[in-house]
Amino acid sequence: xxxxxxxxxxxxxxxxxxxMSVPFIIWVFVFNxxxxxxxxxxxxxxxxxxxxxxxxxxxxxxxxxLFSDSYFYLVLxxxxxxxxxxxxxxxxxxxxxxxLINEVRQQFFKRSVQTIAYLPHFVSWVxxxxxxxxxxxxxxxxVNTILLSLHIIDEPIQFMTKGxxxxxxxxxxxxxxxxxxNSIIFLAAMTGVNQELYDAAKTDGxxxxxxxxxVTLPGIRSVIIVLLILSVGNLMSIGFEKQLLLGxxxxxxxxxxxxxYALNYGIGLFRFSYGTAISIFNSVIAIVLLFSANYFFKKxxxxxxx
Amino acid sequence: xxxxxxxxxxxxxxxxxxxxxxxxxVIVIIATLYPFLNVLAISFNDSTDTVRGGIHIWPREFxxxxxxxxxxxxxxxxxxxxxxxxxVIGTVIGLIACTMLAYAISRKxxxxxxxxxxxxxxxxxxxxxxxxxxxxxxxxxxxxxxxVYVLPGMVNAFxxxxxxxxxxxxxxxxxxxAKIDGANDFTIYLKVIxxxxxxxxxxxxxxxxxxxxxxxxxxxxxxxxxEALTTLQYELMKILQTTQVTAGADAQRMNEANxxxxxxxxxxxxxxxxxxxxILCVYPFMQKYFVKGMTIGSIKS
Numbered sequence: 001x002x003x004x005x006x007x008x009x010x011x012x013x014x015x016x017x018x019x020m021s022v023p024f025i026i027w028v029f030v031f032n033x034x035x036x037x038x039x040x041x042x043x044x045x046x047x048x049x050x051x052x053x054x055x056x057x058x059x060x061x062x063x064x065x066l067f068s069d070s071y072f073y074l075v076l077x078x079x080x081x082x083x084x085x086x087x088x089x090x091x092x093x094x095x096x097x098x099x100l101i102n103e104v105r106q107q108f109f110k111r112s113v114q115t116i117a118y119l120p121h122f123v124s125w126v127x128x129x130x131x132x133x134x135x136x137x138x139x140x141x142x143v144n145t146i147l148l149s150l151h152i153i154d155e156p157i158q159f160m161t162k163g164x165x166x167x168x169x170x171x172x173x174x175x176x177x178x179x180x181x182n183s184i185i186f187l188a189a190m191t192g193v194n195q196e197l198y199d200a201a202k203t204d205g206x207x208x209x210x211x212x213x214x215v216t217l218p219g220i221r222s223v224i225i226v227l228l229i230l231s232v233g234n235l236m237s238i239g240f241e242k243q244l245l246l247g248x249x250x251x252x253x254x255x256x257x258x259x260x261y262a263l264n265y266g267i268g269l270f271r272f273s274y275g276t277a278i279s280i281f282n283s284v285i286a287i288v289l290l291f292s293a294n295y296f297f298k299k300x301x302x303x304x305x306x
Numbered sequence: 307x308x309x310x311x312x313x314x315x316x317x318x319x320x321x322x323x324x325x326x327x328x329x330x331x332v333i334v335i336i337a338t339l340y341p342f343l344n345v346l347a348i349s350f351n352d353s354t355d356t357v358r359g360g361i362h363i364w365p366r367e368f369x370x371x372x373x374x375x376x377x378x379x380x381x382x383x384x385x386x387x388x389x390x391x392x393x394v395i396g397t398v399i400g401l402i403a404c405t406m407l408a409y410a411i412s413r414k415x416x417x418x419x420x421x422x423x424x425x426x427x428x429x430x431x432x433x434x435x436x437x438x439x440x441x442x443x444x445x446x447x448x449x450x451x452x453x454v455y456v457l458p459g460m461v462n463a464f465x466x467x468x469x470x471x472x473x474x475x476x477x478x479x480x481x482x483x484a485k486i487d488g489a490n491d492f493t494i495y496l497k498v499i500x501x502x503x504x505x506x507x508x509x510x511x512x513x514x515x516x517x518x519x520x521x522x523x524x525x526x527x528x529x530x531x532x533e534a535l536t537t538l539q540y541e542l543m544k545i546l547q548t549t550q551v552t553a554g555a556d557a558q559r560m561n562e563a564n565x566x567x568x569x570x571x572x573x574x575x576x577x578x579x580x581x582x583x584x585i586l587c588v589y590p591f592m593q594k595y596f597v598k599g600m601t602i603g604s605i606k607s
Contacts, residue, residue, distance in 0.1 A: 010417055016491035018418070021410035024403050024461050025422055028429060031458045035434020035442050097334070103327050113331045115593055116338050122585050124520030126543045127578045131341045133546070134571070140359035142340065176337070184597060208323050233431070241523065245543065259436060266437040267527060279435030290431065 042276040062277040072261070072278075078167075079257040079282075083238045085171045087231055094179050095224065098186035099212050114187075117180025125177075129245035132173045136160060160246075163254040170242050170255075185227065186220055193219035229297050233290030236282055258282045342582070349373070349579045353570035372576035381533060382541055386580070388452070389519060389538040396456040396518040397511055403460045404510060405503065408469035409495045426463040443528060452535060454528045455518070465510050472506040473499060508595040516585060542577045 011018070042062055044055040066072050097117070104110040120128065135142050136159035144156040159165055197215045206214060240259040247255030258278055266275015343363040348356055352367035360366075376382050407426070411419050433439070439458075448454040480502070484494050500507070522539035529535040 007417075014416060014491065017410045017413060017416050020406040020492065020495065021418065021422060024407045025425060027403070028426065028461050028463070031442070031461075032429040032433065035438035036432065038434050038438025038441055041438065041441070100327050100330060103323075104331060105324065109328070109331070113335060114597075115590075116335050118593070118597075119342075119589065120338060122516050122520075122589060123582055124522065124539050126520075126522055126539045126546065127581055130542070130546050130574060130578050131345060134344070134575075135341060140361075142344070142362075180334075180338070207319065245546070262436050263527075267440055272437055272441065275437040276435065279437060283432070283435060287431070 039276060039280055041273050042280050044273060046273040046276075048270075048272070058273075062273050063281070065274065066277050066281065074253060075256050075258055075261045078254055079236065079238065082167055082170055082243075082257065083235045085167055086174055086238060087235060089171050090174055090178065090182070091228065091231055093175055094182035095186055097179055098183040098190065099216060101183065102187065102190050102216065103208060103212070114180065118184070119180070120177045121181035123177070125241045125245055128173060128177050129242070132169065132176075132246060133160060136169065160248060161250045163251045166247070166251045166254040170246060173242060173246065185223060189220040189223040190216055225297055225300075229293050232293035233286070235289050236286040345575045345578050345582075348572055349576040351572055353572035356570065356572045372570075372572045373580075375573055376576050376580065379541075381536060382538070382577070382580075384534060385536045385538045385541045388455075388535060392452070392455040392537065393515050393518040396459070397515040399456060400460055400462070400465075400514045401507060401511060404462060404465045405469055405500065405507070406495065407461065408466045408473060409499050411466070412470045412473040413491075426466055429463045440527060449528050450532050450535065451529075454524055455521075455537075458524075459517075462514075465513065469503065469506055469510060472503060476502050505595050505598055508592060509598070512588065512592045512596055515588075519581075519584065538577075538581050542574075542581055545574055545577065 040052075043057060043059060045058045045061075046055055101110060101113060101117075104113065134140075136144070138144060138156045138158050141156070141159075143159070144153075147153045148156065159169060193216060197219070198211055201211050201215050236258075238257065240257050240263065243255045243257050243260055259282065262275040262278035262282075265271045265278070340363065344361070347361055347363050347365045349372055350368055350370070351361055351365040351372075352369045353372060355367045407422070410416055411422050411426075413419065434442070443449060443454055443458065448457070476499070480498050481494055484498050489497065520539060522537065522543045525535070525537045525540035526543070530540075
């Protein structure tokens, strides 16, 4: 009884805190949790006009249809390849970039490079897609112009019409946009590395490259591991923005990804149940990846700590 | 003697190392800036002249006609106003929501603190997905409305946690002394927390506003057919998509008449410039804040 009374008294005392937070928590519930309820659609033959209780339940029919669709495997392949390429290149290059920037000695030059490198992050994918398509165009694209003038190629490459090249285009477009931005965290971690370690390495005769390898990199090791876990966990959520904006009918077999597939079937063709089944498949893979990455790295880091 | 040459050699490799790094950095600068300068140059170049090609970072035949053309579209003025509106309104209510939540869960004595934190963390990893989200918006009657731009994304768990870790770093004594003076929790939030949070608020304001300004997908699926609610990015996206299709068809030798339908490259680049310009204006002022904000937020979490 006494405890209960205290609970209510504290609730009254903190009424302002509640007033400031509860409305927004309800908000989060509505916009982030309620849609999960929509997953039931994947197990129904969902008809928009009917209420929840009037829907016809069909079990795993939509999943069976999905798994027997050969196009699904094509889309899955594209999603997976672009996700892995994005992870490998999009994760290592910013680390290398941060390492190099960290070695720039002139403070003004260093700050200028950083300022410029962060900029593309703030530009929308719509604009970036426009820039990429223009840079790769056959007529006047800078990439073809450079390759031609260096005599690497004899005639311009039609980048945007060659399927397998699309994966590289997406990966490099993403790298161009986010490399600087993704390096911020590593640079921040580098400022925290103990200066004495560098002095010690220097007296041992280590050059700049060896200092990078033996002092700077180990110094940001924990940050790298945490970010790597997060990236692996988010591997499947590569979205569809780049693919939708950069893709065109001629490269569709290489540009279509799971979410785009769900979008086209679910909303474009009003096959809500089928589209939801695709999204659920994507989420399940993502959750499995997240937990296994977490488990795996926990094991590794524990061992190395001991 | 031997020692001296060793020093010389190391200072030579040092210099070489510096030189290589500086060259790489210059390459990064050029690779980042060239596309923007190219867009700028073409947007100011006569559109028939642009077709001849060969324009890099300086217009050959300077003209303002492209900009006159795009603002003559009519749609584009509406789009511009909508983009500005959603950016301003979205940023203001987003900041209010995120700071209030962040303050509540930063208070160690707050009863619901743990529950709310977990409730928020989970949203970072789970989402209903595209179609359930779409159905929810539809059931709420928010299709074909302006509010679909600002309401669904109002609370962002990631931003809440970044603000909270900033508040955690503030000296607790300020809150306590305000409390002794008889201030209630809301007054503390308004008079103590908010003024001290300027750096992180500036960062968050930049993130939210850039996100609002740059988004096109919500217009595309919720308000795509409603011209009164169109946004700048969506209009640009539509123009780029039409040329994309014809670029594909181009290879299959499409006839000349169809090619005329495509808006000239210069006009596209002018619209791109209009969407980039506001960002370029605020970017230099915000830069010192967001790097600091990112650093604080990321190191702690």
